[in-house]
Amino acid sequence: MEARRASRTVSDPKVRHVGFFTPDPNPHPGRTPLASDAPVSNALSPVMIPPPRQPSDRTAAVPVPETGQRRQTGADQVPVGSYNPSESLLSSSPLPSSPSSRVGLVDGEFSEESGGWLRRSESEKYASSLPDTMVERAPENSASAAPRLESKKSVEVTGKGGKAVLEEQNEVQSSSKPLKEKTTKAERRALQEAQRAAKASGKAEGNKSAAVSQGAASVKPVKQPSQKKDGPPVSVSVVSFDKKGGDRPPEKERKKDVPAPRMQFDDKSRVQKAKKHAVVKQTEARNRVELFRHLPQYEHGTQLPDLESKFFQLDPVHPAIYKVGLQYLAGDISGGNARCIAMLQAFKEAIEDYSTPQEKTLARDLTAKISSYVSFFIECRPLSISMGNAIRFLKTHKVIVRHAITKIRDGDVLLTYGSSCVVEMILLYAHEMGKQFRVVVVDSRPKLEGQALLRRLVAKGLSCAYSHINALSYIMHEVTKVFLGAASVLSNGTVYSRVGTASVAMVANAFHVPVLICCEAYKFHERVQLDSICSNELGDPDAIAKVPGRTDVNYLNNWANKENLQLLNLMYDATPADYISMIVTDYGMIPPTSVPVIVREYRRDHVFL
Amino acid sequence: MFIRVCAYQSWDTTSISLTAGCDLFMRYVTRTSALEYEDFNSARSRLIERAEKFGEISSKARRIIAMLSQDSIFYGCTILVHGFSIVVLEVLKTAAQNKKLFRVFCTEGRPDRTGLRLSNELAKLDVPVKLLIDSAVAYTMDEVDMVFVGADGVVESGGIINMMGTFQIALVAHSMNKPVYVAAESYKFARLYPLDQKDMAPALRPIDFGVPIPSKVEVERSARIYTPPQYLTLLFTDLGVLTPSVVSDELIQLYLWS
Numbered sequence: 001m002e003a004r005r006a007s008r009t010v011s012d013p014k015v016r017h018v019g020f021f022t023p024d025p026n027p028h029p030g031r032t033p034l035a036s037d038a039p040v041s042n043a044l045s046p047v048m049i050p051p052p053r054q055p056s057d058r059t060a061a062v063p064v065p066e067t068g069q070r071r072q073t074g075a076d077q078v079p080v081g082s083y084n085p086s087e088s089l090l091s092s093s094p095l096p097s098s099p100s101s102r103v104g105l106v107d108g109e110f111s112e113e114s115g116g117w118l119r120r121s122e123s124e125k126y127a128s129s130l131p132d133t134m135v136e137r138a139p140e141n142s143a144s145a146a147p148r149l150e151s152k153k154s155v156e157v158t159g160k161g162g163k164a165v166l167e168e169q170n171e172v173q174s175s176s177k178p179l180k181e182k183t184t185k186a187e188r189r190a191l192q193e194a195q196r197a198a199k200a201s202g203k204a205e206g207n208k209s210a211a212v213s214q215g216a217a218s219v220k221p222v223k224q225p226s227q228k229k230d231g232p233p234v235s236v237s238v239v240s241f242d243k244k245g246g247d248r249p250p251e252k253e254r255k256k257d258v259p260a261p262r263m264q265f266d267d268k269s270r271v272q273k274a275k276k277h278a279v280v281k282q283t284e285a286r287n288r289v290e291l292f293r294h295l296p297q298y299e300h301g302t303q304l305p306d307l308e309s310k311f312f313q314l315d316p317v318h319p320a321i322y323k324v325g326l327q328y329l330a331g332d333i334s335g336g337n338a339r340c341i342a343m344l345q346a347f348k349e350a351i352e353d354y355s356t357p358q359e360k361t362l363a364r365d366l367t368a369k370i371s372s373y374v375s376f377f378i379e380c381r382p383l384s385i386s387m388g389n390a391i392r393f394l395k396t397h398k399v400i401v402r403h404a405i406t407k408i409r410d411g412d413v414l415l416t417y418g419s420s421c422v423v424e425m426i427l428l429y430a431h432e433m434g435k436q437f438r439v440v441v442v443d444s445r446p447k448l449e450g451q452a453l454l455r456r457l458v459a460k461g462l463s464c465a466y467s468h469i470n471a472l473s474y475i476m477h478e479v480t481k482v483f484l485g486a487a488s489v490l491s492n493g494t495v496y497s498r499v500g501t502a503s504v505a506m507v508a509n510a511f512h513v514p515v516l517i518c519c520e521a522y523k524f525h526e527r528v529q530l531d532s533i534c535s536n537e538l539g540d541p542d543a544i545a546k547v548p549g550r551t552d553v554n555y556l557n558n559w560a561n562k563e564n565l566q567l568l569n570l571m572y573d574a575t576p577a578d579y580i581s582m583i584v585t586d587y588g589m590i591p592p593t594s595v596p597v598i599v600r601e602y603r604r605d606h607v608f609l
Numbered sequence: 610m611f612i613r614v615c616a617y618q619s620w621d622t623t624s625i626s627l628t629a630g631c632d633l634f635m636r637y638v639t640r641t642s643a644l645e646y647e648d649f650n651s652a653r654s655r656l657i658e659r660a661e662k663f664g665e666i667s668s669k670a671r672r673i674i675a676m677l678s679q680d681s682i683f684y685g686c687t688i689l690v691h692g693f694s695i696v697v698l699e700v701l702k703t704a705a706q707n708k709k710l711f712r713v714f715c716t717e718g719r720p721d722r723t724g725l726r727l728s729n730e731l732a733k734l735d736v737p738v739k740l741l742i743d744s745a746v747a748y749t750m751d752e753v754d755m756v757f758v759g760a761d762g763v764v765e766s767g768g769i770i771n772m773m774g775t776f777q778i779a780l781v782a783h784s785m786n787k788p789v790y791v792a793a794e795s796y797k798f799a800r801l802y803p804l805d806q807k808d809m810a811p812a813l814r815p816i817d818f819g820v821p822i823p824s825k826v827e828v829e830r831s832a833r834i835y836t837p838p839q840y841l842t843l844l845f846t847d848l849g850v851l852t853p854s855v856v857s858d859e860l861i862q863l864y865l866w867s
Contacts, residue, residue: 407804481804514804582766582802589802590861591766591838593854597861 318350321373328377340387343377397425397520399586404483404518405430407584412437412480415513417469417504418444419453420485422518427483431462438462440479444469444500446543446569469500472507482508486519491599492528493577493592495519499570502532505579514581517592521585524599532573541567670794670847671696675703678757678792678845682711686754689714689746689782692772693723694759696792698730700845701757705734712737714749716774720816723772743774747781756782760793763846764801765860767838767853769793770809773831779840788842795848798860803835 324346327333333342350373374391404426408414414437416423427439439462443450450466457464467475482504486497495501495517505515529535544567545556559565577592587598678700682688690697690713704711713731715724715738728738741749756778760769769775769791779789803809813830822828838853848859 407808409807516804581804587861588800589765591854591857594857594861597858601861 318346318353318373320346320349321376325376343387347373397422400518400520400584401426401429403589404516404584405433405435407481407516407582407589408435408437410436413440413478414438415440415442415476415479415482415504415508416453417442417450417482417484417501418447418498419449420483420518422520423483423485424453424456426518427457427462428460431460438465440465440467440475442467442469442472442475442500442504445547446539447498449498469503472504476507476511476513479508479511479513482513482515484515484517486517486523487572488523488525489517489519489583489592489595490525490527490529490574491596492530493580493595494529495575495577495580495583495592496529496572497575499532499573502573502575502579505575509579515579517580517583519583519585521587521598521602524585524595526596526599529574532570536573537571539569539571541569544569666847667794667796670796671699673847674792674794674845675699677850678790679704679707679709681755681788681790681843682709683754684710686711687714687752688712689716689749689753689756689778690727691716691723691756691758691775691778692718693721693727694792696794697757697759698727700792701731701736702734705736712739714739714741714753716746716778717742718772718774719743721772746778750781750785750787753782753787756787756789758789758791760791760797761833762799762801763791763793763797763844763856764799764803764835765857766802767841767844767856768803769836769841769844770799770801770803770833771836773834776834776836776840779836783840789840791841791844793844793846795846795859798856798863800860800864806835809833809835 324333324342327342328339333339347370350369354369370391377387400422408426408430412435414427416427416439430437439457441450441454441457441464443454443466445468454464454466465475484495484497484501484504486495486501488496490496495505497517508515527535541559545559547553556567559567580592582589583592583595585598587602590598674696682700682704688701688711690701701713713728713736715728715731717724717740718727724740728740731738758769758771758775758778760771762770764770782789801809812832814832816828816830818828838856841853844851844853844856851859
């Protein structure tokens with residue numbers, strides 16, 4: 001690893017070049033000799049074992065997306081890179097038609113899946129840059145292999161890409177597609193070209209890396225500052241989703257009537273690409289069965305020592321994650337449930353230890369990290385379906401936030417009740433986008449959850465007002481919109497949420513203020529509830545008998561002794577659908593009457609998955 | 610083809626039905642296994658075939674809507690119509706051809722003069738027509754049995770975006786318990802969800818008052834208004850007779866399944 005790092009003359013992959021750039025004048029000397037290896041490996045007969053993967057090649061080369069990893073890669077790398085359209089396009093050598101057309105379709109599909117981050121036309125260009133052309137383009141590698149910097153878009157794309165890859169269903173909102181495509185097309189093309197160029201040169205360097213695979217799991221855009229020092233940063237591959245192919249066909253086919261883009265392990269060129277992007281170095285199994293050659297086949301057992309030795313280089317990967325990854329690799333954990341549980345526990349530890357770096361925002365940074373962890377897991381062993389679903393649940397917030405902020409205009413006065421994490425994310429994100437609005441936080445005893453939300457909002461610079469629920473009708477006249485969270489949404493459109501929410505919604509309705517409920521789709525339930533009584537939760541009655549900090553208010557100190565006094569501390573209440581204007585979910589904005597449709601349509605898919 | 614569709618959309622960015630229609634058109638046309646074919650020509654001809662089919666579907670839609678709404682037009686009823694919608698015109702034409710006896714109140718529809726055009730057409734069909742100025746709607750609402758309007762767009766909440774004046778009429782009808790029927794093709798279903806009037810893209814047009822207006826006087830020039838779903842009774846579409854809450858179901862199935 002060290003030797004390789006020293007010899008690398010690629011400009012730091014983490015640096016993002018925007019605009020035209022000149023190729024690095026000093027191509028790595030080792031590249032030329034290695035270039036000859038590439039054709040050799042390609043010339044292997046199908047039965048022979050391709051050379052071991054060289055994950056460390058990655059840095060120089062921005063990974064050109066594999067079929068299987070294409071989705072992730074493309075999405076994640078889209079925002080970064082320089083734009084050299086003429087160079088890449090003109091120098092592409094003619095490619096065999098079938099892979100490129102397949103690739104084109106795959107990318108097209110990918111673009112649909114990832115919510116329109118890529119356009120079909122662009123993906124066609126992707127296709128043209130298969131590695132066969134690399135030898136000619138050796139010098140162009142100063143390109144930013146580094147996919148992402150702290151740009152909002154990139155992180156978002158990362159998360160989105162990961163989400164697209166992992167989701168078993170197409171949750172992409174079509175309405176958002178056209179907008180996204182237009183805004184980032186040029187950027188994306190720039191990135192793709194750069195990546196292609198870099199990859200080409202990287203590949204020329206050769207597939208052998210004696211030593212090491214890259215350190216940390218693929219992507220860590222936010223880690224760039226620290227990783228700048230590591231030569232062969234993983235960066236580029238935000239992805240390493242290269243082995244996913246086998247799991248995903250049903251989902252892909254449903255999304256688009258196009259043959260599923262799988263990681264075709266029998267396709268030499270793609271295998272080469274995949275190898276370059278992996279963190280975990282894996283040797284191919286010998287004498288593979290012809291019929292199953294399209295699936296990843298590796299000797300897992302050999303990886304453990306390698307990974308263990310790399311442990312100290314993998315600082316961006318949380319130790320818990322790393323441990324679970326090793327367990328997957330070694331086969332210690334097997335079984336869908338066990339793997340899923342282990343993964344979630346590892347995520348839990350990682351998230352507990354997580355703290356947002358200064359210049360980043362929680363939503364995007366955390367999502368990016370989780371994507372990288374996920375890709376690390378996938379390298380160790382392909383995801384199970386249960387894991388995929390679980391991961392998707394972690395990432396739904398991004399979509400909700402995107403939809404909800406379209407409803408926030410400059411000059412709005414937004415009211416929220418209690419503390420909902422989704423609403424908080426929406427408000428913070430809208431503030432970051434530069435929208436000018438005020439927030440009124442309404443709170444109530446005994447939990448006083450609004451205070452924590454208020455503290456966080458004020459810390460980020462939003463102008464807020466705070467009130468107790470008794471003053472609700474007093475302040476409602478100046479409010480323009482109400483954003484509420486929900487514990488669950490029932491089939492008749494009733495929103496089951498923290499006690500007090502119903503009152504807020506009803507007063508808002510009386511003042512003709514629209515009420516928006518922000519709720520993830522997994523909280524939808526088939527049950528129907530007509531009032532708050534038949535199903536609820538009781539809290540501690542002592543909490544309402546006492547007022548913290550006011551020992552003089554002790555009239556209820558002996559309330560338990562009074563026979564005809566009962567204290568009721570309800571936790572939840574049910575808001576009828578008539579008071580709700582709209583529910584914002586990860587499937588888009590829907591009226592409360594459409595909840596059963598979502599439950600019916602999308603739960604069905606969950607069951608199949 | 611995608612480019613051409615985008616060209617249509619950008620030609621009139623304020624037209625919601627055009628946008629919605631184009632979206633659905635793209636979806637319809639590309640949602641086919643034709644794209645699997647490696648042979649470009651066969652894929653292309655298949656796409657063209659789908660596109661033409663889409664055009665046929667749209668014109669058939671009007672006939673379906675006209676058929677479905679015949680049941681709601683009973684003998685001797687009075688229908689209030691606002692705006693000039695060819696779908697509504699088709700409905701009334703079909704009723705006239707079926708020899709039903711009914712009369713129509715047309716609002717003038719300033720400044721587009723839609724009422725004048727519509728009353729012209731209806732007079733040709735020998736349907737008794739009465740022309741009202743826009744402010745006379747509440748005055749005549751007692752005599753009216755139902756209100757029929759078209760739609761520029763049907764939004765996700767089940768509300769409609771239509772010519773200026775529709776909301777007022779719907780409000781008056783609702784408060785006097787008269788049904789408001791909307792006749793709209795399904796390609797007008799759009800993925801919008803306005804919370805209030807300002808939540809939509811503005812569509813301004815010049816208004817000629819007939820006399821010069823002093824420059825200090827502002828003129829409200831918006832051409833469109835959003836009518837919330839609670840004031841609408843039924844929507845007659847080529848997908849059937851729907852209540853406003855079903856629009857979202859249809860949209861979910863149309864858009865989120867591709």
